[in-house]
Amino acid sequence: MILLKLNKNNYFSQEANRHYMSVSQFKSFLPSYSGCEAGAMASINGEWERAHVVAFDEGHYVHAWNEGTLDEFKADNPHLFASTGKTAGQLKANFQHCNTMIETLESDPLVMKALDGEKEVIMSAELFGIEWKVMLDSYQPQTGIFADLKTMKEMDGKFWNTEIGVYENFIDHYGYNLQMAVYAEIERIVHGRDKWLLPHMVIVTKQKPPDHDIIYFDYDAIEQGLHIVGKHIERVKAVKSGAAHPARCEKCDYCRSTKKIKTIKHFSELKFY
């Protein structure tokens, strides 16, 4: 297979997703990250499109600011603006709040230091026997770090992991540790270094007023993250290549919308979590 050459226009395309594994695609196969093999395959094959979520636009808005392309982003997305009523022509309230989140980041010197460098850097390399693609939000190899920018509801809270029966923080729950580990490893491979850059995450919350933080990951965290990917990768590869049949979770949007009941449940089979 001739590999597709990645650029900013095709990075998120279906073709790129077929050719390359990404961290979000990997997680979309795993139930422990709310993924589903059947849903992941339907999405890769173009049979299923995930519902458009406003939260994605908010994330893109803040990322466009980091990249220095916010004006173009606003011009390309008229739906960010109110079209009727007294506020017609103005940014919708949630995107005005994104501006507040951006101001929060801009007014913290350490955040601006962490987000400095080259923006939206695309890399690809072979890892665990398949090609991966990554996009680094901010890249400073000379300082020895890279940073990923995250917008999220809040940083508090614990999440119940039904698979292993423990509470997790948001880093483990959303697999951000895997993401940072794979990014560090791909960057290391591409540049033929024996040491990793230190992954940083700059987080800004959608709370009013927003909270923000910078979190870094050390070498132990990178090793653990890669270990988790290694544990699941053969199954994901087998399903993606068509060698194994994708399992249905019967819970996700895709499974619910294509569900056919095969057996009638006894009332005592219902689970509470």
Ligand SMILES: [Zn+2]
């Ligand atoms: Zn499913």
